[in-house]
Amino acid sequence: MDNFSYYVRDDTPVEVAESTLRILQAIKEEHDCDYTIIKIEELPEDEQEDVLENIRILSRRNTVGVVSKGRGSLPISRKKNLSNVGILIHSRDNKDISVHPNVKNNKLTTVVQYLNLILNSSSVEDALDSTHISEDDISRMISSLPELIETGLTFHEIEVEVEGGRIDAVFIDEQGKHFLIEIEINAKDNAIGQVQRFKLPYAEKYGVNPEDIRLGIVCATIDKSRMTACRGAGIEVYCLCLEKME
Incomplete structure (x- = not known):
């Protein structure tokens, strides 16, 4: 089963969070997935560090960029903290498989873009297959x-x-x-x-x-x-x- 963990901060832009939640709910109904909303400030420091390390592992595994260099549009801020951009971790059968937003080949893929791809595909599998070619x-x-x-x-x-x-x-x-x-x-x-x-x-x-x-x-x-x-x-x-x- 597919599960999405969406990490937000108190200062995550409201319109971004609301848009993401609407799409997550639509995916849940369309593809029988589940999702969890996690407030970063409510996590103990050691758990925040675990999330950071998991993001780094996914970054290396999928060869994507996750550290912000400009205006903070990626999961890890320039100060090496979890950013306020809204971070999505996609898990399949209890195994984390991707993190968004990310950058690959100088192209940014946002959380909303990734979720819309899944929502508009006939299945989650089809969406994942399509991400193999850019x-x-x-x-x-x-x-x-x-x-x-x-x-x-x-x-x-x-x-x-x-x-x-x-x-x-x-x-x-x-x-x-x-x-x-x-x-x-x-x-x-x-x-x-x-x-x-x-x-x-x-x-x-x-x-x-x-x-x-x-x-x-x-x-x-x-x-x-x-x-x-x-x-x-x-x-x-x-x-x-x-x-x-x-």
């Missing part, structure tokens, strides 16, 4: 091998800043059209809206005719309803898969 991994794959998406496609640029956000990757096809790509592990409604919003700002910034811009999503999974929405919006979808060679 959006950065997909970005490296398709920028190095654009033919995975389409024959004749040429990689142009990653993380292109435009008004309203950042485009994950841009390619040029054989007809000279600009192909704007949003990268997701599990493609959700926000990915559809995100890539749609980029078309006009990109066209204006780079002087490209909007008719010469294609929109696409590259993901690991997408459900049927979102696939239907993408077709209606003129967004091309590419799902990564492994093909057995005979």
Whole structure:
């Protein structure tokens, strides 16, 4: 069984804690998990040290960063105390398997992001499987091998800043059209809206005719309803898969 321990301080931002609790309750109802809320100030010092050490162990095991270097967005503060960010430890069958928030490959994954991934997956197992590949991994794959998406496609640029956000990757096809790509592990409604919003700002910034811009999503999974929405919006979808060679 999956259990979540959520550690908060008196000065943990209320909106963060409330949002996390709502998602935890939804996960409990959807996936038959359990959760516990723990107030750090109520723990004896030796128990706080045990929690700190457990976080360090999980950090080493999962090769993630957990010590704050900037504004205190990670579980361990610069003074080596438990921070007020709200710390989530995920246990499975009485074994701790992950701690959030964390940083891996320079990408921060918040507690809310991790819990939403679980909530929106068909099972906790599916969510855990999807964490084995990151959006950065997909970005490296398709920028190095654009033919995975389409024959004749040429990689142009990653993380292109435009008004309203950042485009994950841009390619040029054989007809000279600009192909704007949003990268997701599990493609959700926000990915559809995100890539749609980029078309006009990109066209204006780079002087490209909007008719010469294609929109696409590259993901690991997408459900049927979102696939239907993408077709209606003129967004091309590419799902990564492994093909057995005979």
